[in-house]
Amino acid sequence: MKNNILNTIKTIHPTNGMIGVEIEVEGSKLPQILPSWRIDVDPSVKNWSKHENYEYVIPKPTDLIGVKAALDELELAYKMNNSKVVEGELCGVHVHLNVQEWSLKKFYTFLICYYIIEEVLTTYCGPAREGNHFCLRAQDAEFILFQIRKTICEKNFKYLNNENIRYATCNLYSLFKYGSLEFRAMRSTRDLAAIYTWCEILTTLAANTGKFNSPLEAISQFSGDGELLFLKTLLGKHAPLFTKVPDLEKKIRNGARRAQIIAYATDWNTYKDEKVNPFK
């Protein structure tokens, strides 16, 4: 049996497709019928918004081509309706990455790489999302790192099966419902190309963390390469989007410091090594 997320968390229903997207929107003249989207009303937005508001959800995980097609459909509907989208602190975009087939070592390696660059990544999502209580970063709510550390040390995922870690930029509680990591930081915006780029950034990060055989190898490479080269290794062609972030190197260095408590939580040789295609 593969030592992967699907076989570790027994509540997961096996699902194909690598990515899912939910877009909370408030505005006017918003589309109400779209073949590629399920359209819900989000109570957390509805209770406070003075505008029309919906949540557009891709109903089944898909690939980047599927996401692009769905966003193109939404774009066309916005134009046809002459829709207006309000950008505010209420609405966000949630991207789910299907990690069911990831080995545990791949999963933890990804988390360590993510937390090293989390602060920098979140700058892409918009100033109203940085430190927002709907999507707190590890530097805002460090509890998440300690829950991950306990999970690693005790090889028991019960510490992540907890609503108290749900409103993080990377929601690990979603593992138990969908077998996914839910990225909650992206702002809701009329610029759907920016949302697509965010999906590309996350999938690129997921693919490139596969270059490391273990969390320690990732940390070691960071120490050897330095901040900028490590960022480029992780984000590839998307790295230039972040190179002008103020205090970039300091932010990555601080992220690496935070990630240490999970990177050094165990002897990773005790985790069975496997080659698993994360996007199978």
Add this chain to the structure above:
Amino acid sequence: MLVYKNAEYAANRLAGTIVRRIIGNQHIPIAIANIANSKVAYTTLADNIPDVCDLKELDLDPVPLGYINNQKIATYWARKPMRQDWRQGLRAANVVCLSHPHAEWGGNNLKQIAACIDGVYPTFKQCLGKVKRNPEAKGSIAFSRDFAIDGGGALMYKSIVVGGIDDNGEPDYLPSFEWASDAFIEAVN
């Protein structure tokens, strides 16, 4: 930076919580009592002085946490990114003590919480002197947001015992925690 423009929404997310007020270059920890008409009624955390400011003067970034030096013990605190408590500011319901699970938040320790948020700690040497003078005491004291030492000579990093302090006052790391040395050097300098 996150900014709230709707006073009613802001009151819902901030009343009864700790954030900071921006005055010049300073970001002062405050406990918000109420918000109405874009005016914020608060007391300063360090001095318990009541005052009023505009909503736009608030720094809504989550306040930094870590070790809080109480009377005899240093406790390590972190915020929980929880769903059921949708407050932007910090309060007892969304914070947890990782070093002492039964420790209570707030109470008479508001001044010490303010010092933690502001990053104000005694130096490593001062802490070392204090525990050496009273080695029988079972207490602990933090010299940074991330590090504390106790009367038994243990060195703690973010609530985890990572080693001890030798007779020369130098850190002596457990084999699996040597990685904490860089953070220690940064903390004492």
